Amino acid sequence: MPSLTVKLQETTPTSYPILIKKGLLQDPKSWLPAEISLWVIITDTNVAEILALNLQKNLLKMGLKTLLLKVNPGERSKSQRNKSLLEQTMLQHDCDRKTGILALGGGVIGDLAGFIAATYMRGIAYIQLPTTLLAMVDSSVGGKTAINTKEGKNLIGAFWQPKAVIVDSSALETLPQKQLINGLFEALKMFLTHDSASFTWFHKNLTNILARNLQDLENLVYRALKIKTRVVAQDEKEQHERAVLNFGHTIGHALEKITNYRLLHGYAVGFGMLVEAKIALTLKLLTEQKFALIENALRPLGITSRKLAKFKAEEVIAATKFDKKKQSGQVFYVLLKDIGSVKEINGKYVHLVDDYTVNQVLLDLTKD
Structure with a gap:
């Protein structure tokens, strides 16, 4: 049988800049x-009034x-319907392959606009302009x-790198306090899984961070x-x-699903980190002392066992079955072995945890 080989040359950019500075949108x-011949600014109605109109004026x-x-x-805007409507509008305005997208907003906008960029005309350029702390520290x-x-x-999507972030x-100056805290959980996730020194710094400087000290926020x-x-x-x-980087997200995504996304993503991940750290403790990977440090870091941000108790263990476990990390119906978790490091076996970073163990952890955390 005749055969051929397609040898593709690398065509996607291998690097892009991340700029962090007050006043860049101006x-x-x-x-x-x-x-780029035409810039499409994709944003939400809140950000449009605060930042998007001014950006458009400058362009x-x-x-x-x-x-x-x-x-x-809101999370419910990350839908196939919205994606199709936005793409249809772009087609009606003769947007072509030389068009670029500016994703101006939080994680929802970044995900939605980025996916449009990945598929429109089989891929166009986009730039991430995160306006929430959550998007700044992670999703952008x-x-x-x-x-x-x-x-x-996030069950339908693509990997499509931006041209810049x-x-x-200064966008954080108008961010509601609840949204500021929402973003802190994703930063904390980074520190808990990779950097114990930054975890210590976070704990030490949390008061200044919550007070919106700009130097500390940029450092974060x-x-x-x-x-x-x-x-x-x-x-x-x-x-x-x-x-x-999915630490806290197996449980977190489950909580989002059962609340129909009324629970903000960061807070869901916060509860997820509490539960998944407790799983690591139960499996004797994490010490009681280290678990207590994690509990103490989460408590000032509103994540406690008492608040977790409003979720039913059986509903949470059922919702984990839709997690992207599942394999053959079994659910996998990122497991801490210390603050700043995770369990890894032969390059494998997610691990099977049975439903019985997860159920016991949820019951133990909420029994008081």
Whole structure:
């Protein structure tokens, strides 16, 4: 039988800049690439009033064509319906392969706009402009894009790297306190899995961070992204170490699902880290002392066993069956073995934990 081999040359960019500085959104000329003919700003209705209209005005002053598209804020906007509507609007405005997308908003906007960029005309350029702390410290970097379905979160998506990530720390000045805390959980996840020194720094400086000390917030973002960029560079498609960044997310995504996404992602991950750290303790991977440190770090952010008790263990376990890390119906978890490190066996970073153990942990945490 005749056969042929396709030898592809690398065509996707292998690197992109991450800029962290106050005022970057006011100076798009300093970071916009010149080859884009039309910029589509995708944002939500809240950010549109605060930041998007001003950004559009600055682009127009530069002589650039723009199209401003808005969706409602919240996780439920990450839908196939919204993706199709936005794409249809872009087609109607003659957006082509030279069009670029500016994803201006939090994680929802970054995921949705990034997925549109990955599929529109088989892939166009986009830039992440995160405006929430959660997006700044995590979701804006790494190229994960996705939408949700009724079956679960982020089950349909693509890896599509942005051309740049522009972190304007002044966006945090208008962020509601609940959203600020929402982002802290993803930074804490980075520190718990990779960097004990940053965990200690986080605990020591939490008061200043919650008071929005700009220097500490920028330091927080830098510390988290330093971890994220290293992991992504080594494992872009999440075949190995990048899976560690799902710590807290098996339980977290389950909680989001059973609350129909009314529970904010970061808070869900916060509860997930509490439960999954307790699993590691139960499996004798983590000491009582280290678990207590994690509990103490989560408590000032509103994550306690008492609040976890409002979720039914059987519903949480049933919802974990939709997790992307499942294999043959079995659910896998990232397990801490210390603050700053996780269990790893022969390059495997997620591990099977049976439902009985998870159920016992949930009951133990909430029995008081």
